[in-house]
Amino acid sequence: MNLRSVLVACGVLCLLTSCNQPAEKKSENAAVGFDYGADVEAMIAGMSIEEKVGQMTQINIDVISTGEIYNLVEPHTLDSVKLDSAVNHYFVGSILNVGGHTYTRDHWKEIITAIQTKATQEGNTIPILYGIDAIHGVNYTVGATLFPQQIGQAATWNPDLVGEGASITAYECRASGIPWNFSPVLDIGRQPLWSRFFETYGEDVYLAKCMTDAVITGYQGDDPSNPEKVAACMKHFLGYSTPLSGKDRTPAWIPKRQLHEYYLPTFEKAIERNALTVMINSGEVNGIPVHANHDILTTLLRDELGFKGLAVTDWEDIMKLYKDHRIAKDMREAVKMAIEAGIDMSMTPNDYSFNHALIDLVKSGEVAESRLDLSCRRILWVKKQLGILESPMPNFGAYDKFASIEHRQAALATAEESITLLKNTENLLPLDKSANILVCGPAAHSLNIQNGAWTHTWQGVDTAYNTAGVKTIYESLEKYSEGHVDYVLGSSLFEQIDIPKAVQAARNADVIVVCLGEIPSTEKPGDIDDLNLPPAQGKLVKELSKLGKPVVFALVFNRPLIIREIEPLANAILQCYLPGDYGGEALARILYGEVNPSGKLPFTYPRYTGTFVPYDHKYTETLDKTFGRNAFNPQWEFGFGLSYSRFEYNNLKLDSDAYAKDGQIQVSFTVTNSSDRPGKEVVQVYITDMVASITPSVKRLRAFEKIAIGAQDSVEVNMRIPISELSFVGKDNLWVIQEGEFVLNVADNSVTFEVK
Ligand code: BGC
Numbered sequence: 237m238n239l240r241s242v243l244v245a246c247g248v249l250c251l252l253t254s255c256n257q258p259a260e261k262k263s264e265n266a267a268v269g270f271d272y273g274a275d276v277e278a279m280i281a282g283m284s285i286e287e288k289v290g291q292m293t294q295i296n297i298d299v300i301s302t303g304e305i306y307n308l309v310e311p312h313t314l315d316s317v318k319l320d321s322a323v324n325h326y327f328v329g330s331i332l333n334v335g336g337h338t339y340t341r342d343h344w345k346e347i348i349t350a351i352q353t354k355a356t357q358e359g360n361t362i363p364i365l366y367g368i369d370a371i372h373g374v375n376y377t378v379g380a381t382l383f384p385q386q387i388g389q390a391a392t393w394n395p396d397l398v399g400e401g402a403s404i405t406a407y408e409c410r411a412s413g414i415p416w417n418f419s420p421v422l423d424i425g426r427q428p429l430w431s432r433f434f435e436t437y438g439e440d441v442y443l444a445k446c447m448t449d450a451v452i453t454g455y456q457g458d459d460p461s462n463p464e465k466v467a468a469c470m471k472h473f474l475g476y477s478t479p480l481s482g483k484d485r486t487p488a489w490i491p492k493r494q495l496h497e498y499y500l501p502t503f504e505k506a507i508e509r510n511a512l513t514v515m516i517n518s519g520e521v522n523g524i525p526v527h528a529n530h531d532i533l534t535t536l537l538r539d540e541l542g543f544k545g546l547a548v549t550d551w552e553d554i555m556k557l558y559k560d561h562r563i564a565k566d567m568r569e570a571v572k573m574a575i576e577a578g579i580d581m582s583m584t585p586n587d588y589s590f591n592h593a594l595i596d597l598v599k600s601g602e603v604a605e606s607r608l609d610l611s612c613r614r615i616l617w618v619k620k621q622l623g624i625l626e627s628p629m630p631n632f633g634a635y636d637k638f639a640s641i642e643h644r645q646a647a648l649a650t651a652e653e654s655i656t657l658l659k660n661t662e663n664l665l666p667l668d669k670s671a672n673i674l675v676c677g678p679a680a681h682s683l684n685i686q687n688g689a690w691t692h693t694w695q696g697v698d699t700a701y702n703t704a705g706v707k708t709i710y711e712s713l714e715k716y717s718e719g720h721v722d723y724v725l726g727s728s729l730f731e732q733i734d735i736p737k738a739v740q741a742a743r744n745a746d747v748i749v750v751c752l753g754e755i756p757s758t759e760k761p762g763d764i765d766d767l768n769l770p771p772a773q774g775k776l777v778k779e780l781s782k783l784g785k786p787v788v789f790a791l792v793f794n795r796p797l798i799i800r801e802i803e804p805l806a807n808a809i810l811q812c813y814l815p816g817d818y819g820g821e822a823l824a825r826i827l828y829g830e831v832n833p834s835g836k837l838p839f840t841y842p843r844y845t846g847t848f849v850p851y852d853h854k855y856t857e858t859l860d861k862t863f864g865r866n867a868f869n870p871q872w873e874f875g876f877g878l879s880y881s882r883f884e885y886n887n888l889k890l891d892s893d894a895y896a897k898d899g900q901i902q903v904s905f906t907v908t909n910s911s912d913r914p915g916k917e918v919v920q921v922y923i924t925d926m927v928a929s930i931t932p933s934v935k936r937l938r939a940f941e942k943i944a945i946g947a948q949d950s951v952e953v954n955m956r957i958p959i960s961e962l963s964f965v966g967k968d969n970l971w972v973i974q975e976g977e978f979v980l981n982v983a984d985n986s987v988t989f990e991v992k
Contacts, residue, residue: 270544272617275625279362280612287360288608289594290327291615294367294548296585297347301335305586308335312343314350323359326588329615330365330548330581332418333376338692338701340378341412345632348413352628363628365619367416367469367548371435371690372816373401373647374408378692379703381408381643381817385688386421386447388654388813390437390838391877393918394942395450397650402454404643406466411635415460415622418469418515420451421477422502425839426850429482431762433795434688434814436477438838439850439874441501442937448502452509460512461623463631467512472550474532475499476517483763485519493930495521497965504541512545512618516579518553525561527553528570533578546614548581549574554590568593575603580611644818651815651822653916653942656835657878659809664786666829666880667747669718674745676724676738677776679753679792679812681710688794688814689758696756706817709751709790712824719746733772735779748780749827750806752799753792756814762794766845769797781805790823796841800871811837829880834916834942836877843871850874852933875937881915883945884908887952888985894992897973901957901989905982909945918942919953919982923962926977930966935981938962959991 280288296305300318303309312335322328331351339347348366355364372389374380383389383401392398402420409417424444425436437444455468475495479486490499503514516533517526526532527549537543557563557570564570571593574582582590597603619625637643657665667673679685683702686709692701707715710723722745724738742748752773781787781802788808789799792815803809810826810833812819825831840851849857849867851874857867884907891902909915921939925932939955959973966972975991 272613273620276613276616276620279616280609283360283612285595285598285605285608287327288605288612289591289598290360291329291362291612292581292594292608293326293328293588293591294330294332294581294583294585295322295328295588297331297333297335299586300331306336312339314347319350319354323354326591327360327362328364329362330367332367332583332585334368336693337698338376338378341632341638344377344412344414348630356628362616363619363624365416365615365622365624366414367418368409368414369418369690370405370409370414371419371421372687373405374412375691377408377412378701379639380412381405381639381647382687382691382703383647384651384654384816384819385434385814386437387425387434387838388815389650390443390447391656391811391813391835392650392653392942393443393836393838393940394653395446397646397653398447399450399454400646401650402451403457404646406455406457407464407635408638408643409466410463410630411632411638413630413632415466415624416469416513417455417466418471419455420448420468421471422448422506423472423477424498424502425477426498426848427478427482428795428839428842428848429764429767430477430479431484431758431760431764431794432477435690435758437502439840440838440852440937441498443838443940444502445505446940448505449509452506452511456510456512460621463623463627463634467618467622468506469513469515469548470503470506470511471515472517473503473514473537473547474517474526475521476519479519484759487523488519488521490521492969493965496969507541507543512621514543514545514547516547516549516553518550518556520561525557525563527579528557528563528573528577530577538578544614544617546580546611546618547578549579549583551583551585554579554582554584568596572597572602575607580614647816648818648822651819652825652831654813654815654835655819655822655826655833656811656837656876657808657826657833658811658841658872658876659803659806660878661807664747664788664807665827667827669716669828671746672720672722672744673713673717673747673749674722674724674738674742675710675713675749675751676741677751677753677773678733679709679751679790680749681708681723682753683708683817684756685753685792686814686819687756687816689756689762691756695758695761703817707820709820709823712820713749713827715821716824716828716830733776735772735776738776739779739783742780742783742785745785747786747788748783749788749790750777750780751790751792752797754794754797757794767796767798767842768845769799769802774802777802777805788827792819796839798842798845800843803871811835811841832880832913832915833877834879834918836875836918836920837872838874840870840874841872843869852936854931855934856931858934875918875920877918879915879917881909881911881913881917881945881947883915883917884910885983885985888982888987890980890987890989892989894990895959896992897959899959901959901980902954903957903980903982904952904954905985906950906952907943907945908950909947912947914944914946916942916944921955921957922981923957924979924981925962925964925974926979928964928974928976930964932964962991
């Protein structure tokens with residue numbers, strides 16, 4: 237046995253600087269008093285009230301396009317009269333989005349060139365900041381490299397891949413002339429009903445923080461003015477992802493302790509990595525719409541976290557303060573509230589009502605002009621950081637790696653490392669290439685289901701814009717198979733399932749691969765009432781299973797749909813998340829054993845529609861049949877995922893049995909791959925606080941690392957975990973580390989230590 241030694245510096249780098257800050261601590265980096273530069277001050281000094289309000293305005297591209305809002309003339313063109321008004325009358329600072337669907341790079345070039353030419357020659361000559369949702373690759377540019385959605389990226393447990401993906405997305409975004417990306421979503425995914433669950437990095441704070449570190453660095457690099465980098469936008473500050481009803485943009489009730497311990501650390505990490513912009517939560521938290529919450533938008537974001545960049549509202553959210561939330565009587569009052577709370581830019585986005593109201597508020601003395609200066613400073617500084625004040629016109633010719641093989645390989649590798657093997661009875665997988673396969677189910681032949689929402693269109697259901705030459709699951713199986721692959725059902729998204737036809741076709745097959753899926757959707761259109769699998773898909777599985785042939789499920793869902801009843805009918809199950817354009821190929825390579833699966837669940841897969849209890853639950857939620865306390869009884873646990881290799885853990889050791897609060901645990905153990913197949917394993921270190929003043933979780937992930945181990949090989953893993961990682965938000969809402977006994981677990985091994 238060949239023993240290699242790997243020194244894993246605290247699992248991943250982010251451990252060194254993670255959440256050991258007091259929740260109430262004033263940041264040394266406070267935005268107050270930050271010098272945005274004499275150049276920025278000089279620009280502001282020369283601006284009128286109208287120009288300043290213009291900088292703070294972001295309009296939808298529909299407002300400057302030919303046709304009506306949401307009903308533009310096709311093919312898309314800019315309307316010169318409307319553009320003239322935006323630049324010369326309203327002095328808009330920012331424009332966003334696409335009119336309905338994805339554009340070619342040539343069309344982006346036309347749009348951005350026309351906008352920046354006009355903006356820099358007329359109006360107040362300040363370049364316009366264009367922003368877009370490029371959330372899993374540049375999903376609004378034809379042919380761009382599309383990665384798995386964030387939930388799949390988290391399932392790789394590989395921050396390096398996530399960082400590389402972000403870097404490619406930044407490159408392809410700038411290649412489309414766009415320097416601002418409304419990504420990543422840093423909301424923690426602890427409510428699986430929520431329509432945007434797939435846009436998160438899952439339920440765990442530590443895993444999400446590590447991904448945050450990687451993604452912000454990938455988007456922005458050290459210098460966002462680099463024409464291959466973009467400004468990241470942290471979404472959606474704060475507490476958006478846990479609506480009590482599960483429905484998008486409905487109220488969340490999150491105690492301050494939980495808000496700080498679970499929902500804030502990803503944003504804190506992103507700010508530490510100099511994320512330039514933030515978008516605000518559309519919903520309300522604890523009865524206050526966040527767009528009107530000074531405590532969150534100013535006291536916390538600016539004074540405590542020291543965020544210096546620009547805060548943009550979400551879609552029409554100032555308007556919603558009076559139309560939906562009803563805490564203001566009209567637009568004027570709503571604008572005043574949002575400005576007082578701390579927003580810098582209004583994603584208006586379809587009219588100029590924000591401008592009219594804010595100009596009036598300043599002219600009547602209800603909002604000080606100096607308040608406009610504060611926001612303009614941040615907005616102009618972001619433009620300066622992005623280099624667009626100096627070079628507003630992108631060099632469109634400079635991006636020959638756009639959609640290159642290298643980029644596509646990275647997307648494929650990410651999909652391969654994300655797909656998670658949940659079941660493999662009697663090692664059914666990998667399949668023999670000569671086996672005859674029937675592939676069926678709604679996700680079998682649909683790039684739309686593979687990619688999910690935010691793909692070419694907002695909801696991702698239009699098939700007209702799919703990337704040419706990319707293969708679905710069925711086409712990929714055909715490519716890699718040496719046997720016969722038959723396909724039935726689901727050629728269109730909404731096609732009825734013809735169960736008798738599938739059963740007939742399955743009679744000739746050696747193996748049946750059923751691709752269960754969910755129609756793409758997000759935000760309000762993605763609201764559902766429960767997590768039940770559509771009944772026709774359950775019925776399809778039940779009928780097919782009567783043939784007594786091996787059945788494989790591929791799950792391609794927006795969120796974990798309940799499969800408890802049909803799970804026993806599957807011999808093997810692969811969780812694919814929304815794996816993107818190369819997900820079909822990744823799945824085929826895993827099914828045929830060209831790739832050894834190494835994804836792990838970034839969330840707890842629920843067994844029942846009414847019980848969502850995360851892995852880091854409390855003792856009162858553990859399974860206890862005697863007393864009926866059976867809250868935590870998931871289908872699969874967070875962190876779970878099988879491999880074609882077998883890994884064994886031995887020799888778990890700590891460097892001490894007692895640590896000071898400022899100390900550091902050094903943990904070591906050996907992982908052995910006792911199989912004949914090389915594989916990748918995610919080593920996961922969980923720590924349990926045995927007794928604490930706030931009821932402790934049964935365990936918390938405190939470190940992880942993905943390591944490659946050769947066949948019949950062993951790796952000695954060494955990790956360092958600062959004791960500060962064990963802190964929690966205590967009774968007084970401050971971070972504390974408490975003395976006492978702790979248990980550290982790695983796989984089935986555990987060791988006890990004390991904090992003194
Ligand atoms: C979403 C944001 C998105 C924005 C712009 C909103 O409806 O909530 O996540 O960035 O639209 O498209």
